[in-house]
Amino acid sequence: GAGVSQSPSNKVTEKGKDVELRCDPISGHTALYWYRQSLGQGLEFLIYFQGNSAPDKSGLPSDRFSAERTGGSVSTLTIQRTQQEDSAVYLCASSHYLNRGYRGYTFGSGTRLTVV
Amino acid sequence: SQQGEEDPQALSIQEGENATMNCSYKTSINNLQWYRQNSGRGLVHLILIRSNEREKHSGRLRVTLDTSKKSSSLLITASRAADTASYFCATDEYSGAGSYQLTFGKGTKLSVIP
Numbered sequence: 001g002a003g004v005s006q007s008p009s010n011k012v013t014e015k016g017k018d019v020e021l022r023c024d025p026i027s028g029h030t031a032l033y034w035y036r037q038s039l040g041q042g043l044e045f046l047i048y049f050q051g052n053s054a055p056d057k058s059g060l061p062s063d064r065f066s067a068e069r070t071g072g073s074v075s076t077l078t079i080q081r082t083q084q085e086d087s088a089v090y091l092c093a094s095s096h097y098l099n100r101g102y103r104g105y106t107f108g109s110g111t112r113l114t115v116v
Numbered sequence: 117s118q119q120g121e122e123d124p125q126a127l128s129i130q131e132g133e134n135a136t137m138n139c140s141y142k143t144s145i146n147n148l149q150w151y152r153q154n155s156g157r158g159l160v161h162l163i164l165i166r167s168n169e170r171e172k173h174s175g176r177l178r179v180t181l182d183t184s185k186k187s188s189s190l191l192i193t194a195s196r197a198a199d200t201a202s203y204f205c206a207t208d209e210y211s212g213a214g215s216y217q218l219t220f221g222k223g224t225k226l227s228v229i230p
Contacts, residue, residue, distance in 0.1 A: 042222035056211055104149050104161035
């Protein structure tokens with residue numbers, strides 16, 4: 001697609017429920033990143049994919065968080081047993097591995113998650 | 117962890133004035149990037165400066181990089197009300213195991229008053 005697409009754009013869920021967030025990167029972009037942004041804060045790195053593999057999962061805040069990427073394209077971020085502190089905007093970004101040092105990353109519009 | 121730290125946290129100027137935002141970081145980097153965010157949603161890439169570059173221009177934007185001081189600045193000239201947004205610096209660094217990570221600061225909130 002022309003840009004990075006994230007769905008849903010907004011999600012309200014009850015505490016304890018599981019949620020799945022989706023990211024559809026730009027076609028051909030091999031690198032994919034998930035970030036989290038709490039209200040008024042900077043971006044917190046969660047996980048990085050190169051192709052389908054995730055060499056860096058260091059940012060996942062707990063074992064309730066997991067992510068996968070299939071076919072080198074779409075990625076899903078799953079949060080199990082959601083807690084109120086999980087409320088944030090979850091942002092996905094992609095880049096072409098060869099261009100990441102020249103053209104930066106392209107971000108999606110994010111998913112605003114609210115846990116009530 | 118926060119790598120880039122922007123200064124000031126908030127900046128309010130009159131339309132037509134110049135806006136300068138600064139960023140400091142701690143470790144070696146491949147490049148440093150500036151992003152803009154409107155309304156707390158998606159970020160838009162503005163400009164990238166590589167570690168071997170000292171200054172770069174793009175339209176009304178000027179970015180400098182001083183690797184000896186581990187600092188960068190973003191200058192927006194002749195500001196417009198539409199420039200009102202949050203601006204983030206981000207450092208691109210190799211984090212090991214074939215992984216690169218873009219680490220963001222907390223941002224500068226710029227308000228341009230018409």
